[in-house]
Amino acid sequence: MPKKTAGRKKIDIEKIENHERLQVAFSKRRLGVFTKANEIGTRCGAQTAVVVYSPAGKAYSYGHPNVETVLDRYLNNAPAPDDDAPTALEAYRNVTIHELNQQYNDLRDQLEAEVIRGKMLKANKEVAAFQAWLNRPLESFSLRDLEIMQKAMQHLKSNVNEKLKELAGSSSSFVVSNLDESVDDPSIPDIQ
Amino acid sequence: MPKKTAGRKKIDIEKIENHERLQVAFSKRRLGVFTKANEIGTRCGAQTAVVVYSPAGKAYSYGHPNVETVLDRYLNNAPAPDDDAPTALEAYRNVTIHELNQQYNDLRDQLEAEVIRGKMLKANKEVAAFQAWLNRPLESFSLRDLEIMQKAMQHLKSNVNEKLKELAGSSSSFVVSNLDESVDDPSIPDIQ
């Protein structure tokens, strides 16, 4: 019996140039992705959101239980995907506004010391630049946000402390007392 | 020759109850979905964004070319294909990542210019540290992160300004030129 079709062929995952083929492949694979998203959703109880743009620019989306719920969750919390999210969030559950304020105050004091010593003289422009950049409205906080803030603050603090340590030779009184020796890696876990 | 394994079995797409099995299945299928998203991306030139939450609440995401770009496009431009408008995300409609990106780039350029001119002197280390932190690929920031950083630094700003104001009497050169007179309430919204 003669073969009716050539059947599936092995392909490399590279851009399809032929427009017709691409259209067909896109349509089928779009369903394929959505199917997979649905399966991991129902089978594993996972929330999923998938957004796909066709080359023509048309948007398709699928979500379990629905796109908006998942994206809202993602955008509001935005935990790093490959991070140890549950534990990381757990760790920051007790980070209060007061702790942040404390860190902030420490930082401010350090900056004050710098200013008093006239070391901020040339930095005014940069600070102004930051001010301009930062001078925008904001809404609310999430746990993750606090985490990031805290890390940023810690990094700032560590650098300032470093700076102060250098200066310690002339006047040790400037070194911050509660200096945290084991400052975290300032880098934030990458997304994806 | 005896069969080494039972091989794949047909399954119904329904919730896995056994925790261990679920964990394994989730891990595998997660990669499967991402692979499919990648394939339709490269092969069909389609932009894709996938967000998956594990049952434990851990977030994983994949995007082609990257998650933020696609989600931004989706949230800002495209209404949901089948569903009604994502009212829950209404708030994000007016914030584009491009805006933040622009600001980020402007800031970075300014800081770089300063460095090149040798104007970043000793006392400017804090700013440099922050610059380093900021001067990472934008993908590693979430939209939310940028917003938050901005808020965080507003507190810094206000206090630095305060400090500079105090010093203004003795030496006006310390006062930042574009000092914002109406500094925001520095209190941070409470968590929980």
Added chain:
DNA sequence: GTGTCTATTTATAACAG
């Protein structure tokens, strides 16, 4: 949590209508 090994089920490239 990941990696490996199979047997098997699924997904899909090339066609065809």
Added chain:
DNA sequence: TCTGTTATAAATAGACA
């Protein structure tokens, strides 16, 4: 453009490491 067929490439359930 969309849908269906078929031969074959890929994904993966289950068991184990």
